[in-house]
Amino acid sequence: MSATRVCALSELEQDTARRVEVDGVPxxxxxxxxxxxHAIGDTCTHGDISLxxxxxxxxxxxCWAHGSAxxxxxxxxxxxxxxxxxxxYAVTIDGDDVLIDPAVRKEVN
Structure with missing residues (x-):
């Protein structure tokens, strides 16, 4: 897979989450x-709630439903x-484009 444009950087509001889907991955x-x-999985692991x-x-x-952060x-x-x-997920910024590849998870220590 390759990275997919999910939105423009200028479309993102600071400190607000935006739901996107890439190849069926929310x-x-x-x-x-x-x-x-940042790009993280959109489904709370406690319940099937959109983060x-x-x-x-x-x-x-x-999570708005049960309070897990x-x-x-x-x-x-x-x-x-x-x-x-x-x-x-790893995020790439190319000019004003926000790109994410759902097959590439960010290395976390």
């Missing part, structure tokens, strides 16, 4: 307060009830 794309773009409808604060995206950098849940991480 993702939440976030432009954080530091200007970094892109949640709340962004700093480096976290919080996930790190935008690692995908790890930071509190219960979720205990499984969501995938984190």
């Amino acid at each position: 993702m939440a794309v976030v432009l954080d307060g530091n200007g970094e773009v 892109s409808e949640g709340f962004v604060e700093g480096d976290t995206l919080e 996930f790190s935008l950098s690692t995908g790890r849940p930071l509190n219960l009830p979720a205990y499984e991480p969501v995938p984190v």
Whole structure:
């Protein structure tokens, strides 16, 4: 697979999640307060809830339904009830284009 354009960088609102789908893979794309773009799996691991409808604060995206917050950098849940991480995808910025390849997961330490 190759990276797919999901949106323009200029279309992203700071500290707001946007749902995109690439090759059937739902993702939440976030432009954080530091200007970094993140892409994580859009489905909360606690319930079948879209994370892109949640709340962004700093480096976290919080599920609106049950309150689990996930790190935008690692995908790890930071509190219960979720205990499984969501995938984190590598993002490439090419000019004003935001590109994501769902087959390439970001290396997380």
